[in-house]
Amino acid sequence: MHMADALVAPVVAGTMYVCSTAAAGYSVKKVRLENDSKKIPVMGVMGAFVFAAQMINFTIPGTGASGHLCGSMLLSALLGPFAGFLTMVGVLLIQCLLFADGGLLALGCNVWNMAFYGCFLGALLIWRPMMRGGISKGKILAGSVLGCVLTLQLGAFSVTLQTLASGITELPFSAFAAAMQPIHLAIGVVEGLITAAVLIFVYEARPELIWDAHAGSKEGRFSFKKTLAVLGVSAVLIGGGLSLFASGNPDGLEWSMEKIAGTAELESGGGIYEAAESIQNVTSLLPDYAFKDSDTSFGTVFSGIAGILIVVGLCVGICYLFKFFRKKKQYE
Amino acid sequence: MLVYVIYLNFLERKSNMSKINSAIYEIHHMDSLAARNQWVNRIHPLVKLIITVFYIAVVVSFSKYNIAGLAGMIIYPVVIFQLGDLSFKDSIRKLRIVLPLVCFLGIFNPFFDRQIVTNIGGLPITTGILSMLTLMTKGVFSVLASYLLIATTSIEKLCYAMRLLHIPAIIVTQVLLTYRYITVLLEEANRITQSYTLRAPNQKGVHFKVWGTLTGQLLLRSMDRAEKLYESMSLRGYAGEFYYGNKVPCKGKDYVYLFLWMGLLILLKYIPVITIAGNLFL
Amino acid sequence: MSHIRIEVDHVSFSYEKGNDIIKDISFSTDSHDSIGLIGANGVGKSTLLKMLVGLNLDFRGSIRVADIPVQKHTLPKIREKIGYVFQDSDSQLFMSTAYEDIAFAPRNYGLPETEVIRRVEKALDAVGIPHLKDKQIYKMSGGEKKLVSIATILSMTPDIILMDEPSIALDPKNRRNLIHILNQFDHLKVIASHDLDMILDTCNRTILLANGEIVKDGDTKAILSDQKLLEQHGLELPLCM
Numbered sequence: 055m056h057m058a059d060a061l062v063a064p065v066v067a068g069t070m071y072v073c074s075t076a077a078a079g080y081s082v083k084k085v086r087l088e089n090d091s092k093k094i095p096v097m098g099v100m101g102a103f104v105f106a107a108q109m110i111n112f113t114i115p116g117t118g119a120s121g122h123l124c125g126s127m128l129l130s131a132l133l134g135p136f137a138g139f140l141t142m143v144g145v146l147l148i149q150c151l152l153f154a155d156g157g158l159l160a161l162g163c164n165v166w167n168m169a170f171y172g173c174f175l176g177a178l179l180i181w182r183p184m185m186r187g188g189i190s191k192g193k194i195l196a197g198s199v200l201g202c203v204l205t206l207q208l209g210a211f212s213v214t215l216q217t218l219a220s221g222i223t224e225l226p227f228s229a230f231a232a233a234m235q236p237i238h239l240a241i242g243v244v245e246g247l248i249t250a251a252v253l254i255f256v257y258e259a260r261p262e263l264i265w266d267a268h269a270g271s272k273e274g275r276f277s278f279k280k281t282l283a284v285l286g287v288s289a290v291l292i293g294g295g296l297s298l299f300a301s302g303n304p305d306g307l308e309w310s311m312e313k314i315a316g317t318a319e320l321e322s323g324g325g326i327y328e329a330a331e332s333i334q335n336v337t338s339l340l341p342d343y344a345f346k347d348s349d350t351s352f353g354t355v356f357s358g359i360a361g362i363l364i365v366v367g368l369c370v371g372i373c374y375l376f377k378f379f380r381k382k383k384q385y386e
Numbered sequence: 387m388l389v390y391v392i393y394l395n396f397l398e399r400k401s402n403m404s405k406i407n408s409a410i411y412e413i414h415h416m417d418s419l420a421a422r423n424q425w426v427n428r429i430h431p432l433v434k435l436i437i438t439v440f441y442i443a444v445v446v447s448f449s450k451y452n453i454a455g456l457a458g459m460i461i462y463p464v465v466i467f468q469l470g471d472l473s474f475k476d477s478i479r480k481l482r483i484v485l486p487l488v489c490f491l492g493i494f495n496p497f498f499d500r501q502i503v504t505n506i507g508g509l510p511i512t513t514g515i516l517s518m519l520t521l522m523t524k525g526v527f528s529v530l531a532s533y534l535l536i537a538t539t540s541i542e543k544l545c546y547a548m549r550l551l552h553i554p555a556i557i558v559t560q561v562l563l564t565y566r567y568i569t570v571l572l573e574e575a576n577r578i579t580q581s582y583t584l585r586a587p588n589q590k591g592v593h594f595k596v597w598g599t600l601t602g603q604l605l606l607r608s609m610d611r612a613e614k615l616y617e618s619m620s621l622r623g624y625a626g627e628f629y630y631g632n633k634v635p636c637k638g639k640d641y642v643y644l645f646l647w648m649g650l651l652i653l654l655k656y657i658p659v660i661t662i663a664g665n666l667f668l
Numbered sequence: 669m670s671h672i673r674i675e676v677d678h679v680s681f682s683y684e685k686g687n688d689i690i691k692d693i694s695f696s697t698d699s700h701d702s703i704g705l706i707g708a709n710g711v712g713k714s715t716l717l718k719m720l721v722g723l724n725l726d727f728r729g730s731i732r733v734a735d736i737p738v739q740k741h742t743l744p745k746i747r748e749k750i751g752y753v754f755q756d757s758d759s760q761l762f763m764s765t766a767y768e769d770i771a772f773a774p775r776n777y778g779l780p781e782t783e784v785i786r787r788v789e790k791a792l793d794a795v796g797i798p799h800l801k802d803k804q805i806y807k808m809s810g811g812e813k814k815l816v817s818i819a820t821i822l823s824m825t826p827d828i829i830l831m832d833e834p835s836i837a838l839d840p841k842n843r844r845n846l847i848h849i850l851n852q853f854d855h856l857k858v859i860a861s862h863d864l865d866m867i868l869d870t871c872n873r874t875i876l877l878a879n880g881e882i883v884k885d886g887d888t889k890a891i892l893s894d895q896k897l898l899e900q901h902g903l904e905l906p907l908c909m
Contacts, residue, residue, distance in 0.1 A: 058484035059528030060521055061491065064443045082554045091626035092616045094556065095762070098563020099612035105568050106575035106608075107601055109406045111591030120591045123601070144561040148568070151536045151544070152416055153409075154480035158532050159442045222450060222521050223491040224498035224514060248597050255602030263609060417804065542764045562764060569806045570758050614759035617723055621752050622824065623744070623776030 055124075055206075055238070056149070056164050057213060059157030063220035070216065071162030077170050078143055081136035093137050100129060101141045105148070112248050121244035126172025127181075127201045128249045131194075132256070134265045135177035142169035163216050167209040175208070176201035177265075189264060194253045199246030206242035210234040406576045410569055419472065420540040426470040430640040431543035432550050437647045438535040442528045444651050450517040456524065458659035462651070463530040470538050477533040481526065488525035492518040541565050546634060559628045563615075571608060578604055672699045672734050672749070672827040672856055674720060679729030681712075681719060689715050690727070691880040697856055699827075704867035704888060705860040707877035708902030713860040714755075716877070717830050720858070721752050734827065748777065751821025755833040757813035761805045766792075766816045769805065773824040784823075791822040795849055811842030818849065828856045835863045864906035868892050876901060 062070075085093060104125035111120040125145065129138035146164050149155040156164045184197045214230050217223060223230070256263055420427065426434075441462055448456040467474055496514035536544075545558045579592070582600060586593065592600055616624075653659075674697045681690040689712045697703060705713045718724050719731060722743040731738040733746045754760040763769040770791050774784045792798045795815045805813065814834065821829065834850075835843045843866065850857065850870045861867055867874060867888060874891045876884040878901040884891050891897065895905050 056484065058488050058525055059442050059446055059532075060484075060488050060525035062446060064447050067443070067446070078557065079554075082556050085556060089626075091620075091624065094559055094626075094628075095563065095615040095619060096609070096612040097560045098762075099567050099571070099608050099615060101560060101564030102567035102571040103605060103608040105409075105564070106406070106571040106604065109409055109572065109575060110579060110601065111405070112597050113591035113593055115594045140557055140560055141564075143557060144564045147561055148541075148565060151532060151541070152413060153483065154529050154532060155483050157442065157484070157528050158439060158535075159446060159528065217491065222517075222524075223495060224517065225491060225494045226498070248601070251598030252601045252605060255598040256605060259602065259606060260609070263606075414807070417807075421804075542768075563762060566762055566764055566806065567758075611759065614754065614756065615762050618752075618754055618759050618762065619772075621721055621723075621747050621750075622773035622820065623747065624772075625744075625776070627776075629775040 055168065055209060055213065056146075056156030057160040057167070057216065059159040061217050061220060061222055062157075062160050062163055063222070064159070066216050066220045067159045067162055069162075070160075070166050074143075074162045074165040074170065077139065077166070077174065081139045084136040085140065088137075093133070097133060097137050097141045097144075100133060101144045101148075104129060104141070104145050112244070114244060121241070121248060123248050123252075124168060124172070124202075124206075124245055126169050127176045127198060127205060127246070128252060130173045130177035131181060131198070131249070131253055131265055132263060135173045138177065139169050139173040142173060163212070167212045167216075168205075171208045171212075172201070172205040176205045180204065189257065189261075191254050191257065194257060195247075195250040198250035198253060199243060202246035202249055203239060203242035206238040206245065207235060210238035406572050406579070410572050410576075413569055416536055417540065419537040420543075422471075424470050424538065426466060426538045429538075429643055430547075430634060430636045431539045432547040433636070433640045433644045434535055434539050435544065435547045437644065437651075438531050440648060441531050441651055444655050445524050445527045445531070447655070448520065448524070450520050451513055452658075453516055453520050453523065455655070455658045456520055456527075458654045458657075459527055459651075461654065461659075462647070463527065463534060466534045466538070470534065472534070472537055477530055477537075480533050481529050484529060485522070485525055488521060492521040495521070543634065546630070549630060555628055567611070570611075571604075574607060575604055673697050674828065674856070674858070675730075675732040676720075677730040677732075679719070679727050679731060681715060681724060681727040689880050690719070692729075693880075693882055695875060695882060695885055697858075699856050700854060701873055702850075702857045702871045703859070704871035704874040705858060705877065706862075706864065706867060706874060706903065711877040711902075712880050713877060714832050717752070717832055717858065717860055720830060721747060721750050748824065749826055750828045750830060751824055751826035753814075753817050753821060753829070753831045753834060755836060757810065757817050760817040760820065761813060763805070765802050765804055766797075766800045766808075766819070767802055769816065770819050770823045773820065777824075787823040787825070788819075791819040794822050794852075795819045796845070810837045811839060811845070814838060814842065814846065815849075826855065828858070829853065831857070831859045831861075833861055833863075834859060835861060835866050864892055864903065865908050868906050868908070876903075878902070 059067075104123070107123045107128075108125065110123070112122065113120050126138065126142050129141050132138070133141065143165055146156060146161060146169065150158055150161055150164070180201045181197050184193050184200075211231065211234070214227070214234050218227055218230065253264065441459070445456065445459050448459075466472070467477075495518040496512055498514060501513045502510045539547075542562065545562050548558050548561075549555070578600060582592065582596065676693055676695050679690060679693050680688050682688045693716070705716065707713055715724060719727055720733065720738070722738050722740075725738075725740060734749050736742050736746055738746060761769050763772060767788055770788045771784050774787050779787070788801070789798065792801055795818050797812070797815050797819065800808070800812060800816060803812075805816070808816065814837075818834075835846055838846060843863075847866055847869045850859070857871070859867065859871060871888050873886065874884075874888040875882055876891055876897070883901060884897060892906055893909060898904060
């Protein structure tokens with residue numbers, strides 16, 4: 055599920071980086087507020103644990119296949135959503151650099167698709183409400199499976215959207231989604247079961263290790279509102295894309311053809327061949343098709359949202375830099 | 387998609403132990419590459435990070451039919467492989483994880499996008515084939531760029547670069563600690579799974595019955611380790627902040643390196659160098 | 669330096685109520701003592717060491733380190749004076765390179781970087797491993813890690829050194845090296861160990877623990893040659909005797 059760099063356009067990558075950075079910044083703030091100096095060594099070792107656990111093949115009974123642990127849901131259940139999120143960021147960064155599992159440019163996307171949904175949505179929207187009134191083995195099972203399934207479904211869907219927004223594949227949306235979602239449903243169920251098994255073991259052996267979702271409930275309510283706000287933003291981003299598709303041609307295949315080749319027909323007549331010939335005359339090597347851009351209208355919407363975010367980000371960044379340099383001057 | 391999942395499962399036919407062992411090997415290997423004293427290794431880490439990200443961004447920004455322009459981007463990996471005295475074969479291994487998905491997405495292009503562009507020796511080249519090739523090339527180039535970064539820059543130096551970018555200390559510290567303990571925990575996991583495998587010889591992976599206990603044991607041991615780690619840190623004055631001392635100065639050559647590459651990459655984006663070179667010979 | 673002593677006065681400790689691990693222990697040290705803490709498995713050696721640095725605070729009685737009582741708010745001051753070497757080097761060493769780990773403590777105490785560099789190099793020299801300065805921890809052997817662990821506390825310039833099973837997992841050559849280094853330290857040392865031969869070689873005074881109590885406290889040679897005493901408490905004569 056890790057996205058490679060080749061699958062994202064710079065605009066999409068940049069947008070997701072901004073989103074992930076926002077989530078990370080918020081998490082850093084929340085973790086600092088907890089003022090628990092023990093958290094950092096625990097996060098570090100847990101990050102390494104997730105790495106090690108991901109190497110284990112969990113054989114699924116009945117099939118020859120094996121399942122794996124992604125970790126975001128597990129981490130959240132142990133460390134809380136914010137520390138869990140930051141831990142996953144570290145894990146994904148190291149995976150990307152050392153094992154080429156996910157690209158450096160696509161890191162923003164991967165953090166969002168895998169860490170954000172698992173830690174924020176999974177922990178805050180599913181785990182916490184479920185554990186109201188106490189934890190039990192059954193609740194752990196339900197919470198883990200539900201959380202993992204939701205996380206992976208959203209994650210897979212986001213991958214689909216991001217890939218399509220980047221315009222790198224001709225595969226129509228419906229076909230892509232139809233392939234991604236069911237597979238990730240299965241993966242999600244398996245991961246949920248593995249997570250549940252581990253959490254139940256921990257719950258029985260050392261229950262104090264499970265994240266106390268209802269400690270400081272006042273603060274909890276506040277962050278729930280903020281979570282809703284974040285959800286709202288992501289809904290806009292996803293929804294914006296969805297609405298485009300909804301408004302387009304119901305047949306995904308025809309839609310994509312229209313947008314790219316300028317015609318709804320696959321095999322066309324002389325017009326195309328003429329164009330090809332004239333181009334062939336220009337150079338003997340592979341022709342340069344600069345005029346055929348990957349600019350789909352989907353990409354335009356993304357550019358719009360991204361543009362606003364980038365400009366705002368730049369302004370904030372410049373102001374920050376300005377303040378930083380002013381401070382430096384003051385101390386010289 | 388099913389084929390892809392089956393492919394991934396096939397990759398995992400390696401037993402638990404050899405997978406963990408190869409992960410440990412990979413970490414040690416990349417580390418020793420980065421620790422060498424090649425010229426490229428000594429360039430300031432922030433400069434290398436910026437160039438890598440910029441390179442990937444430029445590669446990815448090529449339009450999907452522009453295989454000619456994209457091909458020009460091969461200059462960067464070629465140069466750095468040379469300057470860094472690195473083996474190309476070594477980097478190819480890295481491709482096996484992400485390339486399949488890239489290929490999967492690309493392989494459909496020729497079916498949907500069938501405008502014929504030209505004929506090479508009787509074989510029709512469609513725009514679909516072009517976009518597929520472009521996609522795969524982008525995939526290869528970006529993985530190579532990441533590989534070159536980590537093969538010439540250690541994680542510690544990269545974390546230093548991240549600190550310079552004002553990435554919060556919490557995240558950077560967490561990355562460093564995770565990296566420090568990966569090999570320790572991988573070996574711990576190795577021991578646990580070895581002990582399991584030796585007593586369950588017909589299993590390739592971990593059986594359903596012990597999903598929880600085996601992983602749970604590893605988790606508890608990790609937690610204990612984290613506790614001891616915290617104690618150890620507290621005993622040496624830790625109170626929540628990490629201080630990093632070593633500053634790596636940015637020398638003149640680092641700036642020159644940075645601007646040269648940025649300039650060249652921008653040039654490559656707009657001038658199809660390969661095409662021009664090819665035309666010169668006709 | 670003359671007032672650096674440890675005073676343990678009628679101290680008891682338990683993890684769970686009613687099950688005392690340490691039962692009414694009292695002893696005090698002189699500033700240049702080298703004390704070996706011996707006893708069978710589970711008698712409370714590690715627990716006692718941890719209490720001296722405030723890692724187990726729920727004890728009854730009084731512990732004073734350099735005349736400061738061991739309490740929650742005095743811990744930072746006390747920990748500046750004591751260097752504690754863990755049994756497991758992977759718990760002691762958590763930075764990426766030896767240099768970073770040895771520099772950790774001085775940096776936390778707010779020393780300027782020039783002083784940090786000086787201390788690191790001095791610590792590396794004291795333990796005889798200047799060549800390991802930039803080596804990565806996870807690549808090191810057990811012996812190298814143990815030496816770096818000792819260097820990490822030396823850079824704190826402690827007055828007291830506590831060690832928990834330092835010679836475990838060391839091969840004979842590294843072990844001999846460790847003994848040699850320990851004998852060069854002038855600090856007040858308390859070393860918990862099963863390695864009675866090492867205790868014989870490095871400690872002038874020995875405290876024998878059994879069932880959470882001090883059974884014997886005195887001259888090392890006298891205690892470690894008393895076969896009956898040792899066997900009564902789950903130990904044996906050192907191999908060299």
